[in-house]
Amino acid sequence: AQKITQTQPGMFVQEKEAVTLDCTYDTSDQSYGLFWYKQPSSGEMIFLIYQGSYDEQNATEGRYSLNFQKARKSANLVISASQLGDSAMYFCAMRDPRGSNYKLTFGKGTLLTVNP
Amino acid sequence: DGGITQSPKYLFRKEGQNVTLSCEQNLNHDAMYWYRQDPGQGLRLIYYSQIVNDFQKGDIAEGYSVSREKKESFPLTVTSAQKNPTAFYLCASSMRPTALTYEQYFGPGTRLTVT
Numbered sequence: 001a002q003k004i005t006q007t008q009p010g011m012f013v014q015e016k017e018a019v020t021l022d023c024t025y026d027t028s029d030q031s032y033g034l035f036w037y038k039q040p041s042s043g044e045m046i047f048l049i050y051q052g053s054y055d056e057q058n059a060t061e062g063r064y065s066l067n068f069q070k071a072r073k074s075a076n077l078v079i080s081a082s083q084l085g086d087s088a089m090y091f092c093a094m095r096d097p098r099g100s101n102y103k104l105t106f107g108k109g110t111l112l113t114v115n116p
Numbered sequence: 117d118g119g120i121t122q123s124p125k126y127l128f129r130k131e132g133q134n135v136t137l138s139c140e141q142n143l144n145h146d147a148m149y150w151y152r153q154d155p156g157q158g159l160r161l162i163y164y165s166q167i168v169n170d171f172q173k174g175d176i177a178e179g180y181s182v183s184r185e186k187k188e189s190f191p192l193t194v195t196s197a198q199k200n201p202t203a204f205y206l207c208a209s210s211m212r213p214t215a216l217t218y219e220q221y222f223g224p225g226t227r228l229t230v231t
Contacts, residue, residue: 044223045159104220
């Protein structure tokens with residue numbers, strides 16, 4: 001069964017420092033996609049970054065990077081130079097071609113608080 | 117501006133009443149999805165549609181119904197059969213439902229409270 005695990009319910013970081021949010025996944029498929037979303041207190045889900053299972057390079061998008069360790073089945077999000085506006089819930093998600101559904105399965109999220 | 121609209125932002129209903137949540141997208145996306153989010157939880161898939169006039173149950177479809185008569189619209193009805201309807205409901209869409217790389221775009225959500 002597909003599963004996404006985010007073991008950190010909450011994380012604190014000082015402004016301008018880097019922070020790593022953990023995500024491990026479980027799938028028997030060789031081909032899959034990993035996503036990170038940010039959810040501010042307003043509720044909308046904002047796409048941050050994508051990593052494909054066959055991508056050899058770790059994905060980067062501005063201050064966001066994904067530390068992809070395929071053998072360990074981990075896809076940690078690294079936020080560099082944290083800003084106060086980064087305070088939000090962060091969700092890891094996986095999409096795989098199980099059956100023909102290509103459903104997106106989410107973890108339970110990590111609440112990040114950036115302190116001034 | 118292209119995007120997904122959900123209305124209303126907040127919705128209040130009495131127990132036993134059906135209620136329909138609106139979701140409209142102008143992104144020309146083929147696939148649309150409905151998720152439910154409970155406090156402290158991730159998103160759980162209710163229904164999804166990969167093409168007009170077709171939809172499939174997600175992981176928690178009981179007590180919900182949908183229709184997909186137009187590409188841009190995917191309304192969700194929360195029926196009286198749903199035992200715990202109070203939740204935050206998010207609608208999403210994606211360009212190609214059978215591609216791994218395409219992210220889902222989300223609407224602002226509707227917070228439903230049933231008393």
